Amino acid sequence: MYSDTISISYFRKDAAFDTLYPIHIRELSQMHWTGLDISLEASNFLATPGARILDIGSGVGKFCIASGVYHPEATFYGIEQREALFNYAESAKAQIGVPNVQFMHGNLTNLDYDLFDHFYFFNPFYENIEPSIRIDYNVNTSFDLYNYYTLFIYEMLNKRPAGTRLVTFHAPEKQIPISYQLMNNSYSPVLKMWIKK
Template sequence: MELRELTDEEFDLLYPVKIKKLSGTHWTPVGVAKKAIAYLGEGGGKSVLDLGSGVGKFCLVAAVNSEAKITGVEQRMNLVQISGKLAEKYQVENTNFICDDLRNLDFNQFDSFYFFNAFEENIDLRDKLHKDNSINHEQYHAYKKLIRKKFEELPVETRIVTYCGDASEIPESYRLIKSGNKGKLKFWEKRV
């Protein structure tokens, strides 16, 4: 089975049943991942960070559709392990997954970023990723503020793709280049 050719339904079958059920809420659709990596990996030799990579669906789809080096950061070790096993099984070598908090990452190691509303789980408990999840507005706003600061500190021409969410974490120094998927998918580039 070739990962590059899989539909969303086929891709989701690679995951355990419990994980597959969360796909509609938490995992990037295959078509969105392909559009995002076409922009983020443009020009080759890029290093892309997926913030809140979950089970690695964006990273895996992006990696098999580009030459970019794709890194996923996720706080839950069980999700990182699932991602790593799939990358190994399908021999996807240009991706890796790390279990860490984005607060600990140096964003300057990356050329571009993918962000699928990763903090929403702090304010919306539908399709919980973990049984202990609870509403935490303070954490939600703290992460949004932190990521905005980290994005602001990056060099001109840094690219970001956001999917869903209000994009309030994107500083004014970035310009919206284009959008798709009824305005849910947005392509940004730092201009100043």
């Protein structure tokens, strides 16, 4: 972990970290952004030395920024479809000053997945089938999009080389190809660590 005292104060608890964001973003934290304890567990598994790790649907960047601070030996990337959330992620990254984190604004279907070694997946498509948990109304949601994105990620994961690491959080197991072996879910039943065979 970095020794900068300003940064460390943000990592004592989630409420402290969330002060990096405006109030309406903080209010979404418990439901939509990965907590610090989960980020630590997930990144401990994903951050092999030199690895490039992609957060599939990175929101306001909480997973990437926390993981980047916990693991300077790896690089954490985030792709986010909502421009406002991407901008909040960039702002939080600048406030923390973490160099090994990169955010991209765009749709995850327009990405070259060969650029990444391992993946973090916090059920990013659920708001397509559960309107009550929508983050905002700035993107379209539908059952068709849920199926399209779910299949896209399934096929992408299936094509990755043996040894690819994946952490899923609150994701149904049927979304994960059978070629991935469950290695650990002892910290929480909804936090699962996988390696491709």
